[in-house]
Amino acid sequence: KQRLDVLGLYPRSGDGWTEPFVKYTAELALKHISENTNLLNDYQIVIDWKNTQCDGGIALKQFIDALGKNQNQTYLVVFGAGCSVATSQVAVISYRYGLVQIAFASTAPNPGNNVLYPRFVRGVPSDLKAVPARARFIQQNNWKRVAIINEQDPIFVSSSHYMENVLDLLNVDYKVEDITLDGTVPLEQQVSILANNLRGYRIIIANMYEDAAIKLFCYLYKQKEKYLLPNIATWLFLGWFTDQWHDKQGVLVEVGCTAEQIATASNGALGFLVVHSKKHFMGQTNNNQVTIANRTTAELYQEYKELILERINNDTVRFDREFDVHDAYVYDSIWTLALAMQNASDEGFNLTEISQKQNLEDTNIFSKNSEFSSAVYNGMLYQNFIGWTGNVRFSGYERLNPQVQILEFVDGNLVYRGDCENIPYFDDFTEDSINSIMCSLDETFTYWNKETATDEINNMYTSEAIVALGVLLSLCIFA
Numbered sequence: 001k002q003r004l005d006v007l008g009l010y011p012r013s014g015d016g017w018t019e020p021f022v023k024y025t026a027e028l029a030l031k032h033i034s035e036n037t038n039l040l041n042d043y044q045i046v047i048d049w050k051n052t053q054c055d056g057g058i059a060l061k062q063f064i065d066a067l068g069k070n071q072n073q074t075y076l077v078v079f080g081a082g083c084s085v086a087t088s089q090v091a092v093i094s095y096r097y098g099l100v101q102i103a104f105a106s107t108a109p110n111p112g113n114n115v116l117y118p119r120f121v122r123g124v125p126s127d128l129k130a131v132p133a134r135a136r137f138i139q140q141n142n143w144k145r146v147a148i149i150n151e152q153d154p155i156f157v158s159s160s161h162y163m164e165n166v167l168d169l170l171n172v173d174y175k176v177e178d179i180t181l182d183g184t185v186p187l188e189q190q191v192s193i194l195a196n197n198l199r200g201y202r203i204i205i206a207n208m209y210e211d212a213a214i215k216l217f218c219y220l221y222k223q224k225e226k227y228l229l230p231n232i233a234t235w236l237f238l239g240w241f242t243d244q245w246h247d248k249q250g251v252l253v254e255v256g257c258t259a260e261q262i263a264t265a266s267n268g269a270l271g272f273l274v275v276h277s278k279k280h281f282m283g284q285t286n287n288n289q290v291t292i293a294n295r296t297t298a299e300l301y302q303e304y305k306e307l308i309l310e311r312i313n314n315d316t317v318r319f320d321r322e323f324d325v326h327d328a329y330v331y332d333s334i335w336t337l338a339l340a341m342q343n344a345s346d347e348g349f350n351l352t353e354i355s356q357k358q359n360l361e362d363t364n365i366f367s368k369n370s371e372f373s374s375a376v377y378n379g380m381l382y383q384n385f386i387g388w389t390g391n392v393r394f395s396g397y398e399r400l401n402p403q404v405q406i407l408e409f410v411d412g413n414l415v416y417r418g419d420c421e422n423i424p425y426f427d428d429f430t431e432d433s434i435n436s437i438m439c440s441l442d443e444t445f446t447y448w449n450k451e452t453a454t455d456e457i458n459n460m461y462t463s464e465a466i467v468a469l470g471v472l473l474s475l476c477i478f479a
Ligand SMILES: NCCCC(=O)O
Pocket: 017, 082, 083, 084, 085, 105, 106, 107, 108, 240
């Protein structure tokens, strides 16, 4: 069979978000694709995997090295790169080599900019949908003043801009603080300034990767006044931290905390995960619909687990964690990629011939305007099939109709606690569309307590009002 080469970029390891099972999930999808006699019959998709370590610079180097070194290999598509920091670095140039890039996990809003990234598709919904969900949660709890802490990177700052607009719309006061891990200012110093600036704030919207969260919690934990920690303040993270996110030894050694301290410090924080339905992905919804792979989701999940357990025997990665929803998106993104290549072939593109050319910038086939990349790109966007994650359909550049799940941080794991439903279809969020969201929580909290959080804030307002009144009275008396 003729090889169809794909460059696979994923965060197998690293300090930020990691997902070591991407490669195995893709293997499962390719196995099922090869069983389908109507799909790429004379071809075999081969993925050349590189570990980006959730780092933009490493991802870019991997991309350039792969295209430069593999003179006999022509990549037809880029699959990845997992973390949005890595994905956006690659997507800003991959199209110039005539490459369509499909992401399976990059959820930050900014890679969706189709002027900057014109051949980028994502097989996963974006964190943008967590903006109205978190805002609605704040509104439902009647909280009027919040802090936003962003890790300084466009991928988090873009989320924050949307959030600031929505908070303006809902008349919620907010203060934005940034932290950077670029070494320009020691983080310990930044955290101490931040803690001072946020004295009195009890609701914190946090946009950051795992390493930033570990460092931030470590320094807050070491401080004498721990008023910003989640046992007093309510933290609203994005919900894609993997289980055991707090146990990254390199980062812990750097800041001088233990994994147990971080787990304790973060207990009770909440995460908002944009996802179609984790229960469905795990075959727990009695949905017997047969997917494109001729299997139900329950059967896919079972086969996935068996394959991972088999592969893990020969691997160093650990399995003691919850199922990562992104693996289901990996699976469907591989199908999307294969179906799009089949579409291009049906439209008359000779995949064998194209596979034997090289990825050179601005040649006829491999240019940013190449007809082949255009056919593959459109082939992806117009897909409509039943996959592991449900009905795989795209709106613009990403998956349609996700919901948002609320998770609680419990001993370093993220545990399901509720849902926000009726997430707006369009991203120009209005007061009405936010009001129609309904966030509900089950009653099984371990650490986070809605009443305590709200009482704390009310008490704080009361004590602030008393202090202000006292100051006013003293001024009147002295006058
Ligand atoms: N969504 C999980 C990976 C985080 C990111 O987009 O970088």
